[in-house]
Each structure stands twice: as structure tokens, then as C-alpha cells.
Amino acid sequence: MKRQNIYILLFTLLTCFGVTAQQLSSPDGDVVMEFSLNSDGAPVYQIAFKNKAAVKSSKLGFTLKETENMDSGFSVLDTQTSTFDETWKPVWGEESEIKNHYNELLVRLKQESTERLMNIRFRAFNEGVGFRYEFPEQPNLGHFIIEDEKTQFAMTGDHTAFWIPGDYDTQEYDYTESRLSEIRGLMDKSITENLSQKSFSSTGVQTSLMMKTDEGLYINIHEAALIDFSVLHLELDDETMVFNAWLTPDVQGTKPYLIAPSNTPWRTVMISDDARDILASRMTYNLNEPCALEDTSWIKPVKYVGVWWEMITGKSSWSYTNDFKAVKLDATDYSKATPNGTHAANNKRVKELIDFAALHGFDGVLVEGWNVGWEDWYGHSKDYVFDFVTPYPDFDVDEIQAYAKSKGVEMIMHHETSSSVRNYERHLDEAYQFMKDHGYNAVKSGYVGDILPRGENHYSQWMINHYQYAIEKAAEYEIMVNAHEAVRPTGIARTYPNLIGNESARGTEYQAFGGSKPNHVTVLPFTRLIGGPMDYTPGIFEMDISKLNPNNNSHVNSTIANQLALYVTMYSPLQMAADLPENYNKFLDAFQFIKDVAVDWDKSMYLEAEPGNYITIARKAKGTNNWFVGNVNGKVSRESNISLDFLDKGKKYIATIYADAKDADYKTNPQEYTIKKMKVTNTSKLSLKSVEGGGYAISIVEE
């Protein structure tokens, strides 16, 4: 009650300065954004949710290099309001139709001293606010360089946050759950090792950032439509609990170079008192431009297996030989090299994978380590590291392609760039053409290690432009892209739906590198997945990695039931069954769920959600009447109670429930699960127990 009074007072004070505040409400009226200029002519905004402050008065603007800043001295030329309401059909997604409904406020500002123009466009959705800066064409602003973005997100208290360290090169960190005030103290411990990383502040964190207030408000800060700009990070002032925008600099420490007319990406603040609304939000996609591709018929969701986990665990190798101290692609002769005997991407092994895929109905087979160069692929700032077209002697592209085709399976290409970006761009046309010539329609690309050009960062404007270039060029070739170690997505897949996946977070591979936190997957949908799907590569059944590689004692912190649930909770049009066929063959009854589960959906229902604790989602498979339910559970055992009221009234279904066994334990007994079949209807209610790091998966098929 007290807080509400302060809030009202604040609104009053603002108007006292004689600067007219302008309000913008969400369609349902729950979200109210107020824009005004302060006494310095600095743009400020604040956001309330259901009459409670969610974002306190926060400044907007930029400091610029070599010219006057654009953070104060503004007057309002005019404002325009409008309403937008449409429904659009994504090429793939969590639902077949997406509602894009918002109210908009466009504020046209003029900086009196410079006669420069800057607009701020706000859009209020039911689940939050997006805003961006726009620099119209004008006589007094052409080229300009951002020194710092001064956008603030002023929090109302010492919220609980799910955060990873701010970094210019990687998002592959475990999430830390802490009070905002605890970030500084926990930062060092949170920065775990990576092949390329650069942190910038002991209170710097990445977006999307998920928070929860003591009053039960869920707040998520991210960005949408990151095009020709650098990645937004947040630096917390932990005295005032104000987040300040922190853009990723280039090699010289400078931030985006812009030319008017241009727009920044959208800054987004999602707010709800129900965590499920954060998962259900399509704000990030809606703030992106509509699909830029005329024909999207060639874009298809993919369920796949691959030659990958055996290398990640150290059981096999990407490399073909141990002969070479270093590799020069145009000089090294592989034909005389001694095979190391551990090279997994060989004809025999790949055919086994193709057979397995065909037998179990998978769409594709990914093969990593098929092309020459892996003996010497990272850590040396190597320029010409791969050519993307030359296979190892034991991998016959044509033979494999013909075999896969005969089995009705598609091969998935792999392009590790080693972050040698010029080299990749030089080979891109040839590499994509090679794919088309050999029947590959999708590529997993990788950006391991420090960027070349040296000193550039994975998340600088230079690199953002590269990732975009690769996506758009791939679209010209009708190629789907799944980019790893690239920038985390910001909804761009709406515009370029051939971007069918990204890694850009701590994926399943870390379960073979020491393990991730057992509740990791209850956080990712609230953070990394806000901007687009993740190629999380779930489906690990053998949690004791030493069974694959005696020298690797890592443990997969998850139960098998949890692994199954991920196919529902971690939405992606690209889903891998990442474990080895040998391991699936030991648990074919559980494997059945992976075979059955869909990868594209008509509808999604967010049944239960609490970041860091649990997520339960039901999804209706596209073009069918089948439903799949997934529950992942976090830090403590929990009873999940769900209603199946999303099923069609009056219809009868058979549910197959894959759940943690009573004595399942993610650490000591992860492979214990129960499978139960039962008849259900839309009046059915289920109560299922999930252990720590556990969960359940249900397939529901019309009888």
C-alpha cells in the first residue's frame, strides 16, 4: 500500500516540472508506460503493472563520440498514438497463429541546441513494453558513433534474478539465482572457463535477464530485432538497483556506428504476475519485421541424430590423424596420414547412424568432423582453418549421400568456422553451393574461439552483421541455419525463418564437461529461449560419461524422464536425439517418446511455471490431434498437478506417461523411470511427482 502511494506521488511530481507526461496502456490496460521529459530535457519512462511500479523513472538516450550527446536538451515535437492488432502465421513455432496486438506511442523529439531529431517508439503489449530509438533522415545527423547507450531500467527493489555474467563472447554459463545485490559478490564464481570470453563489469549481466520481485512480479529484460547494432548487456548500479544499458564494443572499444535514417533494436521489458505469461509471450517475435522470404516451403522442422556426442564426451575424435603438428590446408597431405582410429565421421559409423535414423523415423543425420582440418582447428588464431568442402579420406560425401537418400534420411552439414570469419565468408558461396550439390538443406555452423578479425568480439556490430549475412545468404540458397556460439537470438527468425536454431547458451555439451545445474532447464525457457529456439541437443540416457570414455568422469545432472520432457519444454523446430544409438537401444521403451514427439506445433499451453523450479507445458502437434506434455523440475522434488482440460471436450485419448520412478535421483539413480498408459479426457487431472533434476513426459493420442 505504501509503495503504491509513492508511485502516485512520483507521477504527480513529474507533471510538476511542467513537462507533460504521456501514457501508453496495453490493450488489456494492465501495463501502463509513461513517457516524459525531465527538467534537463532528458527523455524518461516508467512502467507500471496493475497499478504497481515495475520500472521506476528511467532515462533514455545516448552519448555520442566526437559530437554532442543525445541524452538531454530535447523537446517534444509531437506524439502519435495508434493501435495494431493482427494475427500472423509463423513458418514454424509453438503455435500456428501468433497474435500481435499492441498500442503504440511515437514520440518525436528535437534537440534544440543541435536541431537534431530522435524518435522513440513505444509499444505496449499485454505482457510488457518494447521501445526503440529511431533517427530519421535529417540535415544535422548523418554518420554518428555511439559512445554509450544511456537507457536505464530502474528496478523497484532488490529482486531475485536468474543471471549469467555479462560477456562479449559467450553465453555458455550456468545461471546464478541471487538477489540483485548479491551479483557483485557472486560474479567471479559465475565466470567459468570458455575458449573465448571477455567480461566487462562485476555487476554486468546478459539479457534476456529474468527477475522476480518480492511482490511476485516477473520481469524480463531483453532486446528484439538486433540488426546492424551490437549486443545489449546490462550493468547494475547495485546502490540504486538501476540497470544501465551496456553495448558490446568493437576492437577499438567503440560501439555501434550508425547512419541516419536508422533504428536501434527494440528494448523489451516483459512484466506479469504469472510466470507462465513470460513463456507464452510472443512480444520478441512481434517486434521483428514480418517474413522477408517469399517462398518458405523449403523450411522444415527437423528431428535428428548425429555423430557428435561421442566426440563431445571424448569417446571419439573430430580429427582423422595424430600425425600433424599443425595443418596447412593447401599443403598438408592427408592421403599419407596415419588414421588415429578414433575418427568418428567415417563411412561405417555414419551409415550406422543413417540406419538408426531410418529405423526410428528421424529426419536427419548430423555429422561433425567430416572435413579436413580438425587436427588444428582452434587456439592459434588460425586464418585458413577449414575450406568446408574437402572431406577426410574415410568420409565419402557422395556415397554417404546416396546411402542416406536410399534410406529416406537427410544429411545435415556442419561448418565449424573457428571464428575465422573472413575465411568463412570467402568460402560461403562455395560451401553453400557444395551443400546444394550434395543434397544438404541445413547447416549447423560454429564460432568456437576468439574472433578473427583479431580483437573483434562475438557480439560486436561487426559480428552481428556477419551472422545476419550468413543467414540471408543461406536463404538465397534455401538453406536452414543452426548457428552455435553465435549471438543469442532476438526474434529474427520471424523475418528469416531459415534461422531454425541457435546454441548461444550452455547446452547439453556441458553435461559432458563437468555438468550443468540440475535446474538449468527450468531457467533457459525464461532467458535464452525468449529470443528464439535453442539447439539444446537433449535426449541423453547414459548419465555416467565414464561409460563412454573412461577418462571423463562428468555426470549428466538429469533423469531420463527429465531428458524426455525437454523435447516439449525446450521448444525448437530442430531437435536432436543426442545420445548414442547404443544407449538408446538399452532403453527403447523410453526412446519411444523421442520417436513420437512432434517438432512443430499448432498450440502450446503453459500449465505450470516458476523460473528455476519447474515448467510444465502441453503442446498440440501440428496438423494432428495429438498432445505432448513435458515437465522439468528444478531444485526440490515436487508434485505436479495438471488438468488436461486443453483436450477436446468429449473425445477420448490414451496418455503414455514417462515419469521419474520413486527412487529416481538425478545424481545417483537417473535412469529409473516408469511408463504408464492410461485413458484420459479433457476432465482428467494428473498428479505426478518429479524429483530434483527430474520431470515427466506424456504423449496423448486420440483413441
Added chain:
Amino acid sequence: MKRQNIYILLFTLLTCFGVTAQQLSSPDGDVVMEFSLNSDGAPVYQIAFKNKAAVKSSKLGFTLKETENMDSGFSVLDTQTSTFDETWKPVWGEESEIKNHYNELLVRLKQESTERLMNIRFRAFNEGVGFRYEFPEQPNLGHFIIEDEKTQFAMTGDHTAFWIPGDYDTQEYDYTESRLSEIRGLMDKSITENLSQKSFSSTGVQTSLMMKTDEGLYINIHEAALIDFSVLHLELDDETMVFNAWLTPDVQGTKPYLIAPSNTPWRTVMISDDARDILASRMTYNLNEPCALEDTSWIKPVKYVGVWWEMITGKSSWSYTNDFKAVKLDATDYSKATPNGTHAANNKRVKELIDFAALHGFDGVLVEGWNVGWEDWYGHSKDYVFDFVTPYPDFDVDEIQAYAKSKGVEMIMHHETSSSVRNYERHLDEAYQFMKDHGYNAVKSGYVGDILPRGENHYSQWMINHYQYAIEKAAEYEIMVNAHEAVRPTGIARTYPNLIGNESARGTEYQAFGGSKPNHVTVLPFTRLIGGPMDYTPGIFEMDISKLNPNNNSHVNSTIANQLALYVTMYSPLQMAADLPENYNKFLDAFQFIKDVAVDWDKSMYLEAEPGNYITIARKAKGTNNWFVGNVNGKVSRESNISLDFLDKGKKYIATIYADAKDADYKTNPQEYTIKKMKVTNTSKLSLKSVEGGGYAISIVEE
């Protein structure tokens, strides 16, 4: 005499240390290089010319990053000597056959503490020595990063040098003639402004560096075959007169990244007691690999005019409109722009140039400013600056091409990259294909301004690799390249003869930017031209630039006779007649020499030469019996006495002599010349006076 004694003592002392010295002599015995290891196991060399020390004992080796240095602790594994003598035919050149005759010493070294191998390969030619470092494939050396090249060039005294400031981005400086000891004091004054420049030391100078000793020895230091390495500069220790190699670093300050097996470029020291030998030397080409192209029939020398000088002088503009504050290629609409009325690359003007070229027998017409983007092309670190395929509204590519074809003239393409190198590489295939589709066979490329990727230098390994990439890709398209502001050549045109020219020095354009020194062209053949031809763009007849543009008071520091001579003295297979047709039409009798002069040669005779003072060269036009003679004169008026004994015995010729008039003066009366026709034979002797900044040109045709 005293000096000679010291020299002998030095040799003796070296052997005293018990390290066997190994000598290598030139085929004629005049040049003697001696290699040894000093007491630290550091490789050292020295060079004598006709028994006089030319290079004193100088160290060899490298310091490396993150690992042991390779500058000492070596022992000699073995040495190999060999002799090579061949004659090869260049695709174009100063002569139709080039003799490549040298003795070679290969020293195989082992660093005992690291068990690493390094070879040094020396080649002794009659006019000097080249050596390079070779890193063979070996177990203990794969990737390595050079911290500093420790190669020394120890001079024997305080020589006179013709130098330009060491710089990572430009060679566009006037040469300073001074004692070595005076470099430091003259450095600041020598660094004139450029759009991109970065100097590194007050005693840092560029190669090729021309010197003259008090004893009359001419010494030139340069490099050959600069591939996958960074540019060699020299830093003088002006206490000891030792030059230390100084490699161009990358954005992070680091120097080349290498992978064994690999070789460095050759370091070259030319030595003679006759300056003409320096001009006649083909050492730099000979140290490059033979031609890499199977078919070179499409590579043809070119004499051309162009739409260029009128923009350089400020009479016209590259840009089409003054409407835009900035240009975004994919957003700016030129169709509605107001023409500025000064855009030179318009259909009408270009057709005039085509007519002029056809009338006077020129092969080609260069047009700069034909493509959109010139309103906003430099100074803003702009990424997407040109697309290389979109013409301005007033330039019709097809119409112009058809018109040129009908007149028997080739159009020459222009690609200004603005040093946005990623953008150029992204467009390179399309740009080259556009050329082939529209009948262009040659391109002038430009690298004005600071490099993108930001912080990179024009002469770093990264950029060396780019220039090479552009040349090799052009060869695939059968395109000839004339790259401006790129790295100065190092003889690579032997291997890729489609590199028909470079600017990479202070060209004629500076005569419109304030003027160059009147003796500039008597230095360039001893420095910049050592590595390959220069697109110097001679032929300016109107020396008072204010006649073209009232706002430009620059003066061309040259007489017309001097301008004519440049077509002979500044060898290039690509020669422009740079002035405007309007100016040539006023002096058609002098213009006749430019029309007549050849651009490819069977033979060249270096009649007189003294750096900074005068150069007189006679060349026999390829496949004819016609000779052309050029004399450029430096700082004082001078009588040039030459014999025509190079003409065929017994044959009669008619010589047309274009000479400075008596009262000619490069500053006050530059347009006064005389033209005299006379009969000559191989017994004729001529005595001709050239004024300061003057010269003469002679065409000699069989009667």
C-alpha cells in the same frame, strides 16, 4: 684503405670464435656474402662489394610471442650451395627476356635448446643478395607468432638516403634526401598529411630504401615476394647506423602469425658502384615464384585516358548530387536526387573521352565516380560504402560499353573500396562478374582511408592477404588489377602478371594537392619501382591547376618535356595520359609523343642515372625496331650526353626530340618545349640540356 683493413680484421675475428664462416659469391664475384654464427649461436651475415664492406656484420633471427625466441642458440646442421641460371620471358616488362642467375647458399640451423629448425636461404646475384628464413615442417614448431624480426642491415657509415617516413598505412610521401644521421631531425617535417597514416618511430623509414655511400656505392634495401606476411620497415639506430627490421603489426600490435612449413619474404640488398645497375636489376622479380597462371594471353599492357584528373583538381566531382547528408546504399533514392551539375562520369563527358581515345589511338578509358555512393565515401568508417555494380542515373553502363566498343576502345573499371575490405570481399565475385558481363577487362581499385576491420593497417598481414586474394580472384575472372593505396609491390607480378600496376607512392595526384618535389621522379625508379610498375598517371600539360579550378592554386612542379619523359623513365605496362583532352588539344605536337610511345618493351638501356638528380633510359618497343628515350632531371639544370650506340649498326633512324626550351622553368615557364626532328644512327651522340624538374623525350623510328 683504412676501412678495408678493418674489414679484413672483422672477418678474421669472426673465425677466431671458432665458428666456421661460409661465403657465397655472386656469379661475377663482385658481391660476397659471408654467413656465420656468433658466440651466442646467433646467425650473422655481412656483405662486401668488390672487397669493400657494404653491409657490416648483421644479426638474423626472430623473437617470438609466448615461446622461446629464435635469435640465438643455433648450430649449423649443414649447408648446401648451388648455382642457378635461367632466362624467363615476362608477360610484360622492361625487356622480353629476364636473366635469373645466382649462386645459392642454404644454411640449415637447429636451435639446440628447443630442437627447432630454421633455414636461411641466401642468393647472391651480381647486383646484390637476397635471403629469406624458412621454417620446415618439424615436430617442435607448428603455429608461432613473430614478436619482432631481428634482421639487421648494418651500414658502414652515415650514408646519404632517399627516404620516406615509415608508416603502416601510406607511402604517399615526398622523398627526403639526407644523411642517415639527419633522419630523426627531419622526420616530423617529412610526415605530411594523409587520409590514413600511422608512423611508428622517428628513425623509421620504408623500403625500398635507396642509399649512396661517400665512397660511391649504391645500396638498396627492400623485400621480395611479400606473401602471407606483413610489410618490412626499417628502424635506424642512428648511433651505430644499423637498420633493424620493423614489421607492420596488426590491430593488437602483433606481427605475422605463421605455421611451419613456411617461408618469410626475401630480404634484398642491392649493391653497385653504378646507379644504373639498381635500375637494371631484376633481382626482385627473380626472387618471386614463376608465373602461376597457365594462360596469360588476356593480359595486355594498356595506354589510357580517363575521367579522373578533373576530379582530382576539383574541377568536377565524383559525386552526383549534394542532396544527401549521408548515403545508405539500400535506402537512398538517387532517382529523385538533384544533380549537382559537376558529376563528371556522365554519358556525355565519357563519350567525349571515348572519342578522344579513339581519335588518338588509346586502348582504354577509365571512369571514376560512375557508381552510387560517392556523396558519402570516406571518413566515417562506413561499412557498406559501395556495391560496385550500381551506376549513377547519368551513367548508362550498357550504352557506354556499346559506344566504346563501336569506337574500338576498352572501358576500365573503377572499384574504390574506401578500405571497407569485408564489404569489398563480399561483393568481389559479383563485381568481377559484372565487369566480365559488361566487357571490362581491367580494374583500378582503391583503398582510401582507414581500414575496416577497424584498427587494421594497410600493411599488416591481414591486408597483405586481402590484396593477394583480390589479385588471385581477379585472375580467375581474367581481370587485370591496378591497385591504389595497396601495399607497394615486391615483384609479385612475376607470379601474378595480372597485377599490372599499383600506385602505392606519391603519384601525380599530389601535383594537384600542393605539388611534389621537382626531382621526385628521379627518385621513384630507385625506390617505389624496384618492386613493380606504378600507375603514376603522367602527362600533365597544364601546370597551373587554377586554370582548371579557380579554387585550387596548386602547381605541377614539372615541365611538359619532363612529363613526356615519364612514359619512358617510369616503366609501367599501364600508362595514363592523365590531363584533360582540352589541354592536350592545345599542345598536339607534344602530345604526339604520348600517342607514339610504347607501353611494352623488348629491351631497356639505362644510359644515365643518379638518384635525386637524373635518369635517362632508352627502351626498344616490343616487336618493333623503334626506340624511345626519356630523361628526367632533378634539382639543377644539366647537360645530358648520350650515345645512341644501342641502335642497330648500319641502320638509319629518324629521331624526334621533345626537349625543354632554353627558357623553360618548371615553376614559371613549364610549357616551353622544343621539338626537333633529326636523322640518327648508332654512332650518333646527343647533348641535351634539361632544366630543373625538366627533361626530354625522344622517339627514334627506323627510316
